[in-house]
Amino acid sequence: MAKLAINDGPKVIDRQLGKDWPISGDIERENLMEVLESGRWWRGSGDSETSKVGRFEQAFAEFQDAKYGVAITNGTQAIECALKAVGIEPGDEVIVPAATFVASATACILVNAIPIVVDIDPENYQIDPDAAAAAIGERTVGILPVHYGGYPCDMDAVQQIADRHGLWVIEDAAHAHGSLWNGRGCGSIGDIGSFSLQMGKTLTAGEGGICLTNDDDLAAMLYSYHHIGRFEGRPFYEHHIVASNLRMTEWQAAVLLGGLSRLEDQAETRDRNARYLEDGLRQIEGVAPIERDEWVTRWNFYFYHFKFHSEQFGGIPRARFVEALGAEGLGCGSGHLHPIQQNPLFVERNWGPACFGDNEPPDYPSMPTPECERIYEEEGISLNHRLFLGGTEDMDLMLEAIQKVRDNVDELR
Ligand SMILES: Cc1ncc(COP(=O)(O)O)c(C=O)c1O
Incomplete structure (x- = not known):
């Protein structure tokens, strides 16, 4: 008789793991009513520190160890705003990793810059510093x-x-709210850090973004580029640079202040559960966790990834493993499909109205990133962050499901 649920055996996980997402409560409800009744539905100009947007900017910057925050409409425009603030010019080249959401690169094109895509480190799936250096x-x-x-x-x-x-x-810290590098919040280390606050992220208002910086001048430029070219303290109808309106609404900040009040606890819970899962993954032949580098002091993931090694897992392809795990009640993904430069827009060179000065984008299909490609095609498995918001018994169930598929891999051939 079949043991695996994919073959009509009993499934390991027959209850919800973790928590539903998004999570909200009294703070959001009260904040939203306050905004509604106050009649102040936007951040305003001069006295923005008294707005919910201003409070959120300050609180989130502090949470991530940065001096300044500028709240933005979404994570894509946060990157665009950051690029403008550092003074990007047409045809400038920006090095980006192949493993990411396409917006890391398209935000560059949207400001007439050229993304140069480099491979990732197969150990930790992050930008390979040697590849970045070689691409300069x-x-x-x-x-x-x-x-x-x-x-x-x-x-x-x-x-x-x-x-x-x-x-x-x-x-680009769109996935890294609450993650700590050497004890410091991601997004507060480089010149600017950008975040997405879109629905799936670990801090969300449905849509939204924020840029962080420790630099006074960059903070002023971020503010101006998100606020139609205004500078703080200057007359309302005095505009200094050509810039769009990328302002966050008070509604979004009302919700984000609620989420932020829970983020520390949730980050600790995810990290603790992930470490527990990692111990278990090391015991199962054919799967492996990403072994944490010494600088990873907290990993508050948007998605958790681990490694699948087909040759040690009875030779079955990853898709079959994912299918079998799904039947056992553990839904997983496999990342962003392919290296970003393999998206049709790069292959077909659909740049829209972007113009790159005297420089033209490279031939992206001939820009190989073999590690990223292999990981997306064969190795990487991802689990949603919400699955890690329960107790260690949930981790035990995940491990039991993976072990069961391993033990009965013959059923999958
Ligand atoms: C790495 C990365 N950067 C940027 C973005 C863009 O953020 P948004 O969807 O808020 O525009 C995303 C969105 O998922 C992302 O994953």
Whole structure:
């Protein structure tokens, strides 16, 4: 008789793991009513520190160990705003990793810059510093590392390369709220850190973004670029630079202040559960955790990833493993499908109205990132962060499901 649920055996997990997402409570309800009744539905201009947006900016910056925060409409525009603040010019080249959401690169194109895509380190799935160094050319102005899945990337190595070549660093921390690099919040290490606050993220208002910086001048430029070219303290109808309206609403900040009040606890819970799961994954043949680098002091992931080794797992393809695990009640994913430069927009060179000065984007299909490709095709498995918000008994169930598939792998051939 079949043992695996995929073959009509009994399933291991027949209850919900973790918690539903998003989570909200009294703080959000009260804040939202307060905004509604106050009649102040936007951040305003001069006295923005009294707005909910201003309070959220300050609180989140403090939480991530940065001096300034500028709240933005979404994570894509947060990167665009950061690129404008550091002074990006048409045709400038920006180094980005292949394993990320496409917005890390398209945000560059949206400001007429050219993303140069580099491979990732197969150990931790983060930007490979050697590949980044090798990709630096005459037109390179900055590095945009991504803390992919919320795992802090090697910021020492990235910063050293940047310093050596006079480049800026914008951290795409869209997945890394609450993650700590050497005890410091991700997004507060480079020149600017950008975050997404979209629905799936570990801090969310449905949509939203924020940029962090420790630099006074960059903070002023971020503010201006998100606020139609205004500068703080100047007359309302005085505009200094060509800039869009990327302001967050008071509604979003009302919700975010609630989420932020829970983020520390949730980050600790996810990290604790993940470490427990890692101990168990090491005991199962054919799967392995990402072994944490010494700088990872807390991993508050948007998605947790671990490794699947087909050759040690009875030779079955990853898709079959994922299917079998899903039947056991553990839904998993496998990342962002392919290295970003394999998206049709790069292959077909659909840049829209972007213009790159005298420089043209490279031939992206001939830009190989073999480790990233292999990991997306064969090795990486991802689990949603919400699954890690319960107790260790949930981790035991996940491990039991994986072990069961391993023990009965013959049924899958
Ligand atoms: C790494 C990364 N950067 C940027 C973004 C863009 O954020 P948003 O969807 O808020 O525009 C995302 C969105 O998921 C992302 O994953």
